[in-house]
Amino acid sequence: MPLIGFGAWKVPNATCADTIYNAIKAGYRLIDGAEDYGNEKECGEGVRRAIADGIIKREEIFITSKLWNTFHQKDHAVELAKRSLADWGLEYFDLFLIHFPIAQKYVDPAERYPPGLLTDVEKGIIEFENVPIAETWAALESLVDAGLVKNIGISNFNAGLVRDLLTVARIRPSVLQIEHHPYLTQSALVDYIQAQGIAITGYSTFGPQSFLEMGQERAQNTPLVLQHETVNAIATAHGRSPAQVILRWATQRNIAVIPKSNNVDRLKQNLDSASFDLTEEELKQISALNINLRFNDPNDWPGKIPIF
Numbered sequence: 444m445p446l447i448g449f450g451a452w453k454v455p456n457a458t459c460a461d462t463i464y465n466a467i468k469a470g471y472r473l474i475d476g477a478e479d480y481g482n483e484k485e486c487g488e489g490v491r492r493a494i495a496d497g498i499i500k501r502e503e504i505f506i507t508s509k510l511w512n513t514f515h516q517k518d519h520a521v522e523l524a525k526r527s528l529a530d531w532g533l534e535y536f537d538l539f540l541i542h543f544p545i546a547q548k549y550v551d552p553a554e555r556y557p558p559g560l561l562t563d564v565e566k567g568i569i570e571f572e573n574v575p576i577a578e579t580w581a582a583l584e585s586l587v588d589a590g591l592v593k594n595i596g597i598s599n600f601n602a603g604l605v606r607d608l609l610t611v612a613r614i615r616p617s618v619l620q621i622e623h624h625p626y627l628t629q630s631a632l633v634d635y636i637q638a639q640g641i642a643i644t645g646y647s648t649f650g651p652q653s654f655l656e657m658g659q660e661r662a663q664n665t666p667l668v669l670q671h672e673t674v675n676a677i678a679t680a681h682g683r684s685p686a687q688v689i690l691r692w693a694t695q696r697n698i699a700v701i702p703k704s705n706n707v708d709r710l711k712q713n714l715d716s717a718s719f720d721l722t723e724e725e726l727k728q729i730s731a732l733n734i735n736l737r738f739n740d741p742n743d744w745p746g747k748i749p750i751f
């Protein structure tokens with residue numbers, strides 16, 4: 444799996460196919476998508492156009508998708524993975540993740556797809572379904588057996604849940620995807636997972652930046668990582684942008700990143716973030732910014748779901 448990929452959350456449907464195509468043209472070889480992002484058709488269009496134009500072959504690009512919370516029941520998980528593949532127009536995913544360790548009540552895709560957070564939109568509530576993670580994992584294993592998925596993994600799992608999953612997994616998770624940025628370093632989790640030989644992908648590497656787009660109050664009240672004086676000083680010392688410094692801080696510690704940008708220049712800049720090295724001292728200075736501040740927290744969802 445490449446250490447730098449392109450994240451597709453909040454890439455608008457109207458521009459998504461072109462953005463993905465341009466990302467691949469610029470050199471990205473990993474696209475991180477999900478059923479929940481509502482743009483898998485357009486992501487697939489961009490990838491297939493790049494293949495048709497001879498920029499890449501299918502085997503040269505790493506495609507990730509994620510199973511949404513309403514599809515944890517075994518048959519639904521398999522059915523929805525197939526639907527995602529059909530949306531992308533691909534024969535297999537390189538990686539398929541359980542998006543959250545939260546089994547929500549099934550919403551029929553014929554009724555609404557992707558269903559979003561709420562299972563009952565009128566009442567504004569989330570309802571649950573009694574599906575153990577072991578059942579969902581077995582469904583993902585069956586996708587590997589069927590050749591529809593090359594690797595399977597998890598996202599937003601804490602160490603206890605991963606430990607439990609490892610006791611039942613016939614096929615071990617390849618990747619754990621977590622929120623990871625200078626304000627939320629999760630060092631104990633990262634150490635445990637890496638010691639297990641499981642790769643870590645960090646998302647929302649720029650911290651509050653992504654959540655400003657959503658008008659999140661916590662993000663609005665948090666000083667931007669990209670403007671932090673420590674990050675700025677290191678960026679100036681290396682003649683790099685703050686974004687590149689933060690991405691390198693992650694990748695140099697073997698944490699893969701999947702920055703999203705709707706801007707071609709920033710998208711290129713992010714990809715070009717591994718061509719310099721930070722010193723051990725600089726890595727430590729950035730890690731020391733940790734304040735255990737989470738922006739993507741199910742405890743903020745309707746009904747409050749504490750999972751961390």
Ligand SMILES: NC(=O)c1ccc[n+]([C@@H]2O[C@H](COP(=O)([O-])OP(=O)(O)OC[C@H]3O[C@@H](n4cnc5c(N)ncnc54)[C@H](OP(=O)(O)O)[C@@H]3O)[C@@H](O)[C@H]2O)c1
Pocket residue numbers: 449450451452453475476542598599620621645646647648649650652653654656669684686687701702703704705706709710712713739
């Ligand atoms: N598993 C999960 O639950 C989960 C949750 C969240 C995200 N993810 C994945 O992780 C990916 C990345 O996370 P994210 O989208 O939340 O956040 P992100 O990549 O950390 O940040 C995106 C924000 O930073 C801006 N930006 C991008 N490059 C920049 C640069 N070089 N300089 C300044 N600003 C820059 C973007 O604006 P512009 O677009 O205007 O450049 C956007 O506002 C997602 O797209 C998704 O694939 C997964």
